[in-house]
Amino acid sequence: MTAARIERLVTSGQFSLDGGTWDVDNNVWIVGDDHEAIVIDAAHDAQAIAEALGGRTLRAVVCTHAHNDHIDAAPELAARTGAPILLHPDDLPLWKQTHPDRMPDGELADGWVLAVAGVELTVLHTPGHAPGAVCLYAPALSAVFGGDTLFAGGPGATGRSYSDFPTLVDSIRDRLLTLPGDTVVHTGHGDTTTVAAEAPHLQEWIDRGF
Template sequence: TGATFHLHRDDLLVLQDVPERARLWLDSEVDPIDEPDAYLEHGQIIQVGKQELEVRHTPGHAPGHVIFIYHAGAMVFGGDTLFQNSIGRYDLPGADGPTLLKSIREQLFTLPDDYVVYPGHGGATTIGDEKETNPFVGRHAVGIE
């Protein structure tokens, strides 16, 4: 496509497994994926057009999971970390529930309450709403099993 490819170092092993997984799951062959053009680092600022996004490492759903924060617009592109009244899956290979909760508390819940989270699935929410109502990590959380 000509687009640059970025990846967190902790997900490099997942990348290397893509051809084998495609063969097993899709009964199809795919070419090996090239090495990333750049590795994403926690705290890094990346340019998207004229805008700046902060990268935060949020392991738990996947070892190298990251979120992108657009501070100028009070927005978080949260991937599969935090959802409206839910959290990302932690039953996948390399995933870990307690690590996911720690990532949410330390990397998302430290943001201002009015920041809007756009998750990888479902509707948008705010940091403040999730602090208050999220059943896994909110104020009245029952936790995870």
């Protein structure tokens, strides 16, 4: 039996919302072993994600939120693998902007536990960047998969539709900064960070309205 591990794939594409479009690089996280895995945020390139999976069984395509750059490859990846797409229902309005004719297969809810390769990932509902945003906490891996809730250097963006800065700050304070300090935050874009690295800066972000 092989140990569960975390793999990162970076894919490139575009983020579009509120009439604007931006070029972005996204982190796609694969959690599993040599036999099975889950994909967190199927961004931009289903072919590249399928190649990274190899012959492993894909148990689920988990969406941290439904901005198009995190879900645009999800239906194709699900069709290729037969894996269900899971999304918090509060993000369905965003999902439908990208995939109006293809609903997710299942819902994510706070406290729900997803198991893969002997590891449990607990769903933490962390609204703010998006109403249905979630993080996935895997204590056995000392990891939390944060989507766009928290980055190295600050919280996710809240300047567009369906987002709210005070709600995001509450989510970060109450759900993420309460995790052990050595927990690695695997972000939706850019470099990883840790809870301990970000926790001292919470008040700065609040004061700046970051």
